Amino acid sequence: MILLSFILRKFHYWLFGISVVAVSCHESPYMQGKRLYEYHCQSCHMEDGQGLSRMIPSLATSSLLGKPEFCCVIILGKKDTIKNNVSYLAQEMPAFQSFTTTELTNLVNYMQHRWQSDFAETSIREMEEMVSFCKQKTSEQPAIPEN
Numbered sequence: 001m002i003l004l005s006f007i008l009r010k011f012h013y014w015l016f017g018i019s020v021v022a023v024s025c026h027e028s029p030y031m032q033g034k035r036l037y038e039y040h041c042q043s044c045h046m047e048d049g050q051g052l053s054r055m056i057p058s059l060a061t062s063s064l065l066g067k068p069e070f071c072c073v074i075i076l077g078k079k080d081t082i083k084n085n086v087s088y089l090a091q092e093m094p095a096f097q098s099f100t101t102t103e104l105t106n107l108v109n110y111m112q113h114r115w116q117s118d119f120a121e122t123s124i125r126e127m128e129e130m131v132s133f134c135k136q137k138t139s140e141q142p143a144i145p146e147n
Contacts, residue, residue, distance in 0.1 A: 029102075033110025036103055040096060041111075049115050060115040071108060071127065072134035075099070101127050 038047075041059070045051050049060035064070040077095030099107065105127040112119050122130075 029106040030110060030113070032103065033106035033108070036099075036107040037110055041107075049111070059111055062115075065112055065116050066120070068130040068133050071104065071130040072137060074104065074107070075131060075134050076138060101131060104131070 044056045045059050049058060051058040059065070062070070064073065073093060074096050076097075078093035096104075101124055105122055105124050108127065109121055112122070
């Protein structure tokens with residue numbers, strides 16, 4: 001009886017340890033970035049990040065990856081013609097202003113890790129600076145007069 005109790009207790013600790021590891025891996029920044037990409041980006045930019053030829057730009061080959069402007073496009077969207085490295089696309093990119101700085105950092109790190117060979121992880125502090133840069137950039141643009 002004592003042996004059975006000992007075995008069950010050890011099994012419980014072992015099982016508990018596995019569940020903690022599983023939750024931890026499931027909630028990692030990389031996994032959150034992946035889930036955000038799958039939910040918000042994948043339907044247009046595709047699972048492989050290649051986009052839709054002449055309609056939606058490729059993220060996998062984007063010259064903006066790793067630059068502050070990349071974050072600006074995610075946060076502010078694009079209501080103008082989108083330059084796709086060498087061609088122009090007449091599609092709009094929706095704004096994702098509801099992302100927290102942490103979510104945006106995880107999303108950007110996921111995409112950079114996936115499609116950039118010289119990937120360097122962006123910190124939350126760096127992302128805060130990029131978000132500030134984007135907001136400053138838009139506030140500097142003159143307002144378009146209404147007719």
